[in-house]
Amino acid sequence: MAIMRQIQMVFDLNKCIGCHTCAMACKTMWTDRDAGQMHMYWMNVETRPGTGYPKDWENLGGWFNADRNTIPLPHIHEGYGTPWEYNYKEVLKTEGGDTPAPKLIPSPDPSEYPYASNWDEDVGKGTFPNSYYFYLPRICNHCTDPACLEACPRQAVYKRSEDGIVLIDPKRCRGYRYCVKGCPYKKVYYNPEEKISQKCVFCYPRIEERKGNFCSTQCAGRISWIGYADDTKSNIYKLINTWKVALRLHPEYKTEPNVFYIPPLSPPTYSFTSKLTDSPRIPIDMLAKMFGDTHDQNYDQRVTRIKQIFDILQNERNKVASGGNSELIDILISRSEADRFQI
Amino acid sequence: MMENKSIENDLSDKNTLTLDLLEHVTEPIGKYPYRGWETAYREQWKYDYTGRTTHSVNCAGSCTWKVYVKNNIAFKEEQYADYPDINPILPTYNPRGCQKGANYKEYVYGPQRLKYPLMRVGARGEGKWKRISWEEAMRHIANKIVNTIATHGPDTITFYSANPAKFAITYAGGLRLANLIGGVVCSYYDWVSDLPPGEPMTWGVQTDSCEAADWFHSKYIIVWGSNLLETRIPDAHFLTETRMRGTKIVAIFPEYNPTSIHADIFIPVKPGTDSALALGMANFIINKGLYDEAYIKQYTDMPMLIRMDNGKFLRESDMTSNSSQEKFYLWDQNTGKPVLAPGAQGFLGSQDWTLNLDSIKPALEGIFTVHTNTGPVKVTPVFSLLKQKVAAYDLVTVSGITGVEDCLIARIAREFASTKPARIIGGAGTNHYYHNDLTNRSHILLAALTGNVGIPGGGFDHYVGQEKIWCKEGTFDLAYPLGSTKQRFQPTTLWTFIHSHIMSDVDNLWPHPMIDYIRESVHNGWMPLFPEGTLDSGKSPKILFVWGSNFLNQAKGFESILANLWPKLDLVVDIDYRMNTTGLYADIILPAASMFEKWDISTTDLHSYVSPFTPIIEPQMESKTDWQIWQTLARALQETKFSYHDTLPDGTPVYRDFSTLVNDFTAQGTLTSDKAAGQFILDNSVGTRGMTMDGINEKPRRFVATGKEFTSDIKDGIAYYGLQRMYELKQPLSTLTGRQQFYIDHPWFLEFGEELPAYKPPVQEDKYPLRWITPHSRWSIHSTWRDAKYQLRLQRGQPVVYLNPSEATARNLIDNDALEIYNNYGKILAHLCISPRIPPGMALMYHGWEYYSFRKGGFQSPTTIRIKPTQLVGGYGQLKFKANYWGPTGNQKDTRVEVRKYKSG
Numbered sequence A: 001m002a003i004m005r006q007i008q009m010v011f012d013l014n015k016c017i018g019c020h021t022c023a024m025a026c027k028t029m030w031t032d033r034d035a036g037q038m039h040m041y042w043m044n045v046e047t048r049p050g051t052g053y054p055k056d057w058e059n060l061g062g063w064f065n066a067d068r069n070t071i072p073l074p075h076i077h078e079g080y081g082t083p084w085e086y087n088y089k090e091v092l093k094t095e096g097g098d099t100p101a102p103k104l105i106p107s108p109d110p111s112e113y114p115y116a117s118n119w120d121e122d123v124g125k126g127t128f129p130n131s132y133y134f135y136l137p138r139i140c141n142h143c144t145d146p147a148c149l150e151a152c153p154r155q156a157v158y159k160r161s162e163d164g165i166v167l168i169d170p171k172r173c174r175g176y177r178y179c180v181k182g183c184p185y186k187k188v189y190y191n192p193e194e195k196i197s198q199k200c201v202f203c204y205p206r207i208e209e210r211k212g213n214f215c216s217t218q219c220a221g222r223i224s225w226i227g228y229a230d231d232t233k234s235n236i237y238k239l240i241n242t243w244k245v246a247l248r249l250h251p252e253y254k255t256e257p258n259v260f261y262i263p264p265l266s267p268p269t270y271s272f273t274s275k276l277t278d279s280p281r282i283p284i285d286m287l288a289k290m291f292g293d294t295h296d297q298n299y300d301q302r303v304t305r306i307k308q309i310f311d312i313l314q315n316e317r318n319k320v321a322s323g324g325n326s327e328l329i330d331i332l333i334s335r336s337e338a339d340r341f342q343i
Numbered sequence B: 001m002m003e004n005k006s007i008e009n010d011l012s013d014k015n016t017l018t019l020d021l022l023e024h025v026t027e028p029i030g031k032y033p034y035r036g037w038e039t040a041y042r043e044q045w046k047y048d049y050t051g052r053t054t055h056s057v058n059c060a061g062s063c064t065w066k067v068y069v070k071n072n073i074a075f076k077e078e079q080y081a082d083y084p085d086i087n088p089i090l091p092t093y094n095p096r097g098c099q100k101g102a103n104y105k106e107y108v109y110g111p112q113r114l115k116y117p118l119m120r121v122g123a124r125g126e127g128k129w130k131r132i133s134w135e136e137a138m139r140h141i142a143n144k145i146v147n148t149i150a151t152h153g154p155d156t157i158t159f160y161s162a163n164p165a166k167f168a169i170t171y172a173g174g175l176r177l178a179n180l181i182g183g184v185v186c187s188y189y190d191w192v193s194d195l196p197p198g199e200p201m202t203w204g205v206q207t208d209s210c211e212a213a214d215w216f217h218s219k220y221i222i223v224w225g226s227n228l229l230e231t232r233i234p235d236a237h238f239l240t241e242t243r244m245r246g247t248k249i250v251a252i253f254p255e256y257n258p259t260s261i262h263a264d265i266f267i268p269v270k271p272g273t274d275s276a277l278a279l280g281m282a283n284f285i286i287n288k289g290l291y292d293e294a295y296i297k298q299y300t301d302m303p304m305l306i307r308m309d310n311g312k313f314l315r316e317s318d319m320t321s322n323s324s325q326e327k328f329y330l331w332d333q334n335t336g337k338p339v340l341a342p343g344a345q346g347f348l349g350s351q352d353w354t355l356n357l358d359s360i361k362p363a364l365e366g367i368f369t370v371h372t373n374t375g376p377v378k379v380t381p382v383f384s385l386l387k388q389k390v391a392a393y394d395l396v397t398v399s400g401i402t403g404v405e406d407c408l409i410a411r412i413a414r415e416f417a418s419t420k421p422a423r424i425i426g427g428a429g430t431n432h433y434y435h436n437d438l439t440n441r442s443h444i445l446l447a448a449l450t451g452n453v454g455i456p457g458g459g460f461d462h463y464v465g466q467e468k469i470w471c472k473e474g475t476f477d478l479a480y481p482l483g484s485t486k487q488r489f490q491p492t493t494l495w496t497f498i499h500s501h502i503m504s505d506v507d508n509l510w511p512h513p514m515i516d517y518i519r520e521s522v523h524n525g526w527m528p529l530f531p532e533g534t535l536d537s538g539k540s541p542k543i544l545f546v547w548g549s550n551f552l553n554q555a556k557g558f559e560s561i562l563a564n565l566w567p568k569l570d571l572v573v574d575i576d577y578r579m580n581t582t583g584l585y586a587d588i589i590l591p592a593a594s595m596f597e598k599w600d601i602s603t604t605d606l607h608s609y610v611s612p613f614t615p616i617i618e619p620q621m622e623s624k625t626d627w628q629i630w631q632t633l634a635r636a637l638q639e640t641k642f643s644y645h646d647t648l649p650d651g652t653p654v655y656r657d658f659s660t661l662v663n664d665f666t667a668q669g670t671l672t673s674d675k676a677a678g679q680f681i682l683d684n685s686v687g688t689r690g691m692t693m694d695g696i697n698e699k700p701r702r703f704v705a706t707g708k709e710f711t712s713d714i715k716d717g718i719a720y721y722g723l724q725r726m727y728e729l730k731q732p733l734s735t736l737t738g739r740q741q742f743y744i745d746h747p748w749f750l751e752f753g754e755e756l757p758a759y760k761p762p763v764q765e766d767k768y769p770l771r772w773i774t775p776h777s778r779w780s781i782h783s784t785w786r787d788a789k790y791q792l793r794l795q796r797g798q799p800v801v802y803l804n805p806s807e808a809t810a811r812n813l814i815d816n817d818a819l820e821i822y823n824n825y826g827k828i829l830a831h832l833c834i835s836p837r838i839p840p841g842m843a844l845m846y847h848g849w850e851y852y853s854f855r856k857g858g859f860q861s862p863t864t865i866r867i868k869p870t871q872l873v874g875g876y877g878q879l880k881f882k883a884n885y886w887g888p889t890g891n892q893k894d895t896r897v898e899v900r901k902y903k904s905g
């Protein structure tokens, strides 16, 4: 029951701009192989508040936090979103043709299943001008206690010793999708063409060459760090353990995820009389329901932690603004790429 | 197309567990025994070779990419991330790219890709095409050109492309031919309203913004109508990173957008009232004495004396007969006398062409009497007049106009004035309004009053469009072999307005009808209008070439253009690698090489490096590089053996002999290859001296120098920022006064009350309730990628319009309803997205959707062209026509619409 090393990743939500360069970098490398992969985004970015991807994934349940017999499987159209096709050939006729061109339309009609992986991008909640939202990038968490692994009756899911990356052996997998149900983050996907389940591989062929995974090296916002949990000199170690500004997404799912998030600050709201207040517009309550340190932390402890992190960030910002130095700020800025990738 | 039904079944949980004979794995965590399969993914990540390129889409990114090729197929794109760092204190430029650039290959191999020359066989826009040979296409075009020149004159042949900075060789190709045969070259930067008119007006420059790394030096940033985090994806991190350093970020936008979410303060301003807010802040800063007095005395026209009898600058010619009209006065407090202000245009070439004040102590306020040729005249400094003028913008009034609470205005003004360096970043959000010049001028005013212009981290910086041609000299030499003085240039807004018979709907805003201003401007030679004689004899253009840009899709007044301009054109040629709206309405389509298939050069405002496009793969199918296409056309023209005597508008005769055209085009064969053309640009530009195409392919290089049109030097270890030569070297600007000039004493400006920055409300001519806001998008760069399936799948798959919940409720609409968006000019269909981030009173649709993405209408259907007379002015100091530097803008954000549920049938 032991691995030698665990790779970890931190996302700074204060730097995430929702650009999806990570998602596209992943898509064009790993899930562009056949039609059965088109609904998959091993790396996706969702607007919060929002339904997320797959739709309402937080309410679907997982192996350690739901009745295993009632966990539903997301369906392609309703759950993952239809990968629309387009009638380019008829409209654009780049090879000639003398039928009148129709308009470019997606099929099936998006109104049939009004959902896609990023359907509620930038929609948010609240009342203008106090509307609020933020972006949440998500990959497989390469959990310390992977629910997918636990759920697989064929033991086709495993965790690598040298880096803790969780993989599905396609030779052993028979497509039962217990892993899809088992993962509470819904980060395992079924490929109906290949009839097996597939998931984020943390770009292990690149990690083996000591290059970062695509979603972090291609991150235009420079929001992520990767490193090994036991490397106490690494920036991920400092963010998670020294400065304690990075939290897990839904630690109550009990899988001990290895992806961490620095929670998002937000501009203050306006009062009824249009006066600027000093309360952040993203409700702390919403963040506390999403982020925490460990599975046994309670709601109040989570609220306290988020406030504490905001204080740390604000204090360190002020310190630097008034001419001081801050190790934390230097890490968050990460002037060179070597500051972000320490593997 | 996937079989949807079967997937549904497949994903339902009806498979039963069938256990075959399976070895038990005791330790799946850490000791999995069957890992041999892992080579499968390692195989996927194998490649034969890589190559370097970037994207010419006018994104202002100019990001260098690595393309991986296996079996001659470009299968994966990765940000190269090898920009050398400027210094260790600044965050790196690496990686650099966006999600669209991550999948350009969709166009290289996708169904949008043009593969063969095509000739229209149905009606224009009907989409019926016949494949023809290159030879046929070229013969057809060449014959049309020759006949048109002979019958209608060369100035009926018009060339339109956009932004040499994004693809210098591609751009130069068409222009080079136009220059040789006598055609008309259209402007783009003013036409797409990306030109910030306030910059030529105040600074005498086209635009000179800092590179993104300099944001990191700012201590206070107002992001004002520039949605950086959504539309400057590769540079956004400099903003979030400087914020971490404690820099306060203030976001001023009418809607809560992706930039606002990472701001410290979000200020919702009523659309189009930005200059009122800026002038309110200026008023506060002046009243509280928060301005930088020494700075404005030395670097702005604030101390220059204005005659109170006629509102004009006091000129040397007023005081001494037969003297300069381009020398102006300050009131020297030491001597109690008017003295000539050094640095004005009249001093050019003399030692007084400097901003050094020496012993002069200029007054900023007061009324003084001077003795002119015609007797005593009262004069007062510009600052006095400004102070009076902005007094109208008190906090309460401004709060009423802008919707921003008065204490907040005061707070922002105070913080901005007392934190140095402070910067305002402007963009399309403010620049695409009719009164964009006033907004720019009031933004620059704030930056100048506080002494921020010309210092690292400070100033006013504007980012819309990729206009900065760092390799300008070489690009222009390549584009205009006979010289740019022998080129016919056309401000496109005016050309399109007149030839599309647009009816001005803003005449009531001005003392005279718009057409009178246009006539006067053209008659005075302030703005050219081709073909010559258009206004008198009704001459019209006959041939239009469009390459590397999507003229028709971006064209404000879309419906009038199709109805009136298009029928005048005997031939429309579109050259592109992909089919687009312009292509669909063209007569001949020529397939161009994609961005993976040619040598070219790209540069941008946002960074100070040069990197190339290279031919990573062969041009696909029958496509050719643009440089080769224009040579092929030159050859076809040469075969006609046509020649003619041309006379340029200024009377210069030019004999044009087509029988040597290929030699002229290739400079006797030295510029035949694309790579040689690129090397020519590098060799002839001051910024790239000593560089080679192979060298910049090895690694991006930082520019080594800047030409005289830049306002700053480029220095090792320092991020580029604007107006350094003015501030550090006391070098005058190219404005009439040589200073940052806020007062323009042109008679039209005086008559319109715009001699100083002012607030004028957005145009209200469309009598519809919703402001039609069409910002740049995350998901496309203008129309590029707008129709790309991988991007569409991450949106809602089709055009969407955003409304506030209250507007939706008022109209009984629910999310995803099909809507008709309409006004007097046209209508389009789109689906509704309801979001509280949009304020009431606004309908927002991201820009760039192609005509064919709408079941009805085109993206620009609800817009018209609204010319502002101040932008037709010429013959005044810095206000003189120069293509893409000064001319009327094709703004569109004053448009208003209504929406209703669409009932099909």
Ligand code: SF4
Binding pocket: B054, B055, B057, B059, B060, B061, B062, B063, B096, B097, B098, B099, B100, B101, B102, B233, B234, B781
């Ligand atoms: S499209 Fe523009 S911003 Fe995006 S990667 Fe290409 S050059 Fe960069």
